[in-house]
Amino acid sequence: MTKLRLAIVGAGPAGIYAADILLRTERAFDVSIDLFERLPAPYGLVRYGVAPDHPRIKGVVGALRGVLDRGDIRVFGNVEYGTDITLDDLKRHYHAVIFSTGAIRDADLDLPGITAEGSYGAADFVSWYDGHPDVPRTWTLDAQHVGMIGNGNVALDAARILAKHADDLLTTEIPANVYDVLKTSPVTDVHVFGRRGPAQVKFTPLELREIGELNDVDVVVYDEDFDYDEASREAIATNKQVKVIDRVLQKWRELPSANNAGGSASRRLHLHFWAKPLEVRTDDAGRVTSLVYERTTSDGAGGVIGTGEIREQPLGQLYRAVGYFGSPLPGIPFDERHGVIPNHEGQVLAEDSNDILPGVYATGWIKRGPVGLIGHTKSDASETVSHLVNDQGSWWQPEEPTEEAVTALLESRGVKWTDLDGWHRLDAHEVALGEAEQRERIKVVPRDEMIRISRAE
Known part of the structure; x- marks a missing residue:
């Protein structure tokens, strides 16, 4: 045989x-x-x-x-x-x-200024906070207002980590170096920008609900984004997932934080729909200072067209979550x-x-x-x-x-x-590290340390 x-x-x-x-x-x-x-x-x-x-x-x-x-x-x-x-x-x-x-790796985004200092790919940020062994141990968080381009799950995940208080991550496997950076983060406002409307987003209800459950973080939505056309209403009526997403967003419209009216939390996560990025503006040192975007509207077929209305959101950092490559x-x-x-x-x-x-x-x-x-x-x-x-x-x-x-x-x-027995050794080691701090596990980050533990060297 x-x-x-x-x-x-x-x-x-x-x-x-x-x-x-x-x-x-x-x-x-x-x-x-x-x-x-x-x-x-x-x-x-x-x-x-x-x-x-x-x-x-x-x-x-x-x-x-x-x-x-x-x-x-x-x-x-x-x-x-x-x-x-x-x-x-x-x-x-x-x-x-x-x-x-x-x-x-991050997909490219053809946008003037996207390579400025303080502009990052979300995939790199995700690799850092997940303790990938082949990325630097450090990450710079030095801005109060941070932008996120994208309306998929990665965009919401990364935005949630930026907005979340570091101590609320201590029950997870977050590496110590990541916690230390997030603990000193000056971020107060995270702005998420999507070209299309609330009925055309790519994230799932799970990711959306989770940002509404963050401790001491207000979710901010804007009434101007919910003037639905017939195509959007049809999507809400016929797609269960879109219906759930709309229900969550409509609930947030009723909160004190809606329209940036002023909630009680120390941090805010803003959802900007119908926002097409046009340019990343920088200061004389080449650092991100703002995102210029155009308000869009539905073309009636699931796409968007520009309205000609140009807006600018001051930012100190910008991330793009427009897909992996x-x-x-x-x-x-x-x-x-x-x-x-x-x-x-x-x-x-x-x-x-x-x-x-x-x-x-x-x-x-x-x-x-x-x-x-x-x-x-x-x-x-x-x-x-x-x-x-x-x-x-x-x-x-x-x-x-x-x-x-x-x-x-x-x-x-x-x-x-490293073999399967080696993974079991590394797994047990990480779990033991977590048990010492009453956590599920603490992930080992350096590659050489992972190899040493796996090979029992």
């Missing part, structure tokens, strides 16, 4: 789901899966892209842990594809590879425009001919772009795995398909990889 030796590059939800689905799929061959991850710990954006005060969403870790703990998937953490292991190496040791490397991988075709690996239902396509590349597959955000929630990754992985199974005739023919050959290769290159 043929045995499929499969490499999966990326140990976030997309990669783990793909491995699990393949192992559960009816097939005429055995399977041996090695999961490679550039970070010392698994789970990808669940660990490094979800805000620390999101325990309900982070509950997905339990399901992912259950898959890995079955013991039928090998995990190689702290292994960089393209450096520690190459495409030629994979072809020598495996029949196929699935890339599930996600999208971790994928990164190219050595030896693999890449669509620079969309930030994905070109593919047909997960089968990777050659750049010059659009022919299917045998043995090379993609799943998750690197396959379809950074859209959808974590749960959507399962159906995405099923599609890719289905093609993998049916493509048996075009798999690679590896020279050394043994499991021992891969560990020997990494050892010969001096790669300090």
